[in-house]
Amino acid sequence: FRWWDHVRVAQKDPIVGVTEAFLSDPFPHKINLGVGTYRDDEGKPFVPQCVRDAEAKIGGCKFEELNSSAVNSKFVLESVKLAYGNDSHVVREGLFAGVPTLSGTGACRLFAEFQRNFYPNSQIYLPNPTWSNHRNIWRQAEIPVKMFHYYQPDTKGLDFAALMKDVKNAPDGSFFLLHPCAHNPTGVDPTEEQWKELSYELKVKNHFPFFDMAYQGFASGDLDKDAQALRIFFEDGHLIGCAQSFAKNMGLYGHKVGCLSVLCNDKEQAAAMKSQLQNISLAMYSSLPIHGTLLVSMILSDPDMEALWRKELKAMAKRIQTMRASFRQNLENLDSTLNWEHITTQVGMFCFSGLSPDQVKHLEKDFHIYMTPDGRISMAGVTRSNVNYLANAIDEVTK
Numbered sequence: 001f002r003w004w005d006h007v008r009v010a011q012k013d014p015i016v017g018v019t020e021a022f023l024s025d026p027f028p029h030k031i032n033l034g035v036g037t038y039r040d041d042e043g044k045p046f047v048p049q050c051v052r053d054a055e056a057k058i059g060g061c062k063f064e065e066l067n068s069s070a071v072n073s074k075f076v077l078e079s080v081k082l083a084y085g086n087d088s089h090v091v092r093e094g095l096f097a098g099v100p101t102l103s104g105t106g107a108c109r110l111f112a113e114f115q116r117n118f119y120p121n122s123q124i125y126l127p128n129p130t131w132s133n134h135r136n137i138w139r140q141a142e143i144p145v146k147m148f149h150y151y152q153p154d155t156k157g158l159d160f161a162a163l164m165k166d167v168k169n170a171p172d173g174s175f176f177l178l179h180p181c182a183h184n185p186t187g188v189d190p191t192e193e194q195w196k197e198l199s200y201e202l203k204v205k206n207h208f209p210f211f212d213m214a215y216q217g218f219a220s221g222d223l224d225k226d227a228q229a230l231r232i233f234f235e236d237g238h239l240i241g242c243a244q245s246f247a248k249n250m251g252l253y254g255h256k257v258g259c260l261s262v263l264c265n266d267k268e269q270a271a272a273m274k275s276q277l278q279n280i281s282l283a284m285y286s287s288l289p290i291h292g293t294l295l296v297s298m299i300l301s302d303p304d305m306e307a308l309w310r311k312e313l314k315a316m317a318k319r320i321q322t323m324r325a326s327f328r329q330n331l332e333n334l335d336s337t338l339n340w341e342h343i344t345t346q347v348g349m350f351c352f353s354g355l356s357p358d359q360v361k362h363l364e365k366d367f368h369i370y371m372t373p374d375g376r377i378s379m380a381g382v383t384r385s386n387v388n389y390l391a392n393a394i395d396e397v398t399k
C-alpha cells in the first residue's frame with residue numbers, strides 16, 4: 001500500500017531558502033545577510049569566552065550524577081532574574097512558574113500548547129510583520145493567528161496609532177505576542193513612553209502579554225535596559241508570559257537553551273502552572289539535554305563569569321552599532337538620493353532596509369549578496385571589509 005502519496009513537499013522556510021542559495025554560490029566574496037546569527041568582524045561564528053570558560057569547568061563533570069531537577073530550577077531562577085531584575089519582587093516571592101525549553105522556539109511552542117490546553121478558544125495576536133516561525137508555531141498548536149499593525153513602511157518606523165487601535169479593538173482578554181527589544185525583522189522598538197501606553201491599554205482590555213525575548217542585550221548592549229518593556233508591564237501589575245533564548249546573546253545556537261516563565265498571582269498557582277508546563281513537555285520530549293542548561297546556569301550564578309558575559313555582549317552589540325553607522329555613511333558618501341537614516345535608528349540584529357523583492361533578487365544575481373525577500377538585512381553579516389562593497393551594490397540596485 002502506498003502510504004505516503006498524499007504527502008507533498010512542504011513550503012520552504014524563507015530563511016532556510018536563503019542559506020541554501022548562499023551555500024551553493026561559488027563566488028569567493030559572497031555575503032550572507034539572511035540568517036540572524038551573530039558573526040565577528042571576520043564573518044566567523046563567535047563563541048564568547050565566558051562560554052568557553054564554563055565549558056572547561058564542566059568538562060570533567062559526570063552528567064549522570066547531576067541532580068537535573070536542581071540544575072533546572074537554578075537555571076530557571078537565574079533566567080527569571082535576568083528578565084525581571086535580581087531583586088525583583090517576582091523573584092523574592094517566587095511568583096513565577098518556569099521550565100527550561102528547547103531555546104526560544106521551544107518556549108513559544110510550549111506556551112502555545114499550554115494555551116491550547118487551558119484557553120482552547122483563544123487566539124494569538126502577532127505583530128505585522130514578525131519572525132516567520134511565530135505563525136507556524138501557533139498554527140501547529142491549532143491556535144488561530146491574528147495580526148496587529150506594527151510597522152509603517154513609509155516612515156520605516158512604528159505605526160503606533162494603528163497598533164493601539166488594534167489593541168483596543170481586539171476582544172477583551174486576547175493574547176498578544178510582543179518583542180520586548182530588537183524586533184525581528186524590523187529593528188523597530190516602541191519608546192519607553194509608548195511601552196507605558198501599551199501596557200496601560202492592555203491592562204484596560206485585560207489582554208495577556210506574551211513577550212518573546214530572543215535578543216536581550218542586542219538592542220542597547222545592556223541586559224537590563226533591554227528588559228525595560230517587560231519591567232514596565234510588570235510594574236503595571238500584568239501577569240506576563242516570557243520566552244527567553246540564549247542562542248544569540250550567549251552564542252549558544254546549537255545548544256538550544258531557553259526558558260519559558262509565566263507570572264502567577266500566588267505560590268499555589270505557580271506550583272500548579274509549573275506542573276502543567278512540565279506535563280506538556282513530558283509528553284513531547286520527556287526532558288531536555290542538560291549540558292546547555294548547565295552552561296548557562298553556571299555563567300549566571302558566578303559573578304565573575306556573568307560580568308565577563310555582560311562585557312562580551314556589550315562588545316557584540318557595539319560591533320553591530322558601529323557597522324550600522326558605517327553602512328549608512330558609506331551609502332551617504334555615494335550620494336544615494338534615498339534616505340538611509342533608518343539604518344541607524346533601527347536597533348538589534350536586523351535592518352529592515354526597505355529594498356523590494358526585485359532589488360533583493362538583483363543583489364543576489366549580480367552581487368552575490370543574500371537576504372530574505374522582505375529586504376531584511378542581518379547586520380551581523382556586515383563587516384569592516386564588506387561594508388563598502390555592500391553599500392555600492394545597494395546603491396546600484398536602488399538607482
Ligand code: PMP
Pocket residue numbers: 036102103104105106131179184212214245246247258
Ligand atoms: N523569537 C524570535 C523573534 C526570533 O528571532 C528567534 C530566532 N530567530 C526565535 C524566537 C527563536 O530562537 P531560538 O533559536 O532560540 O529557538
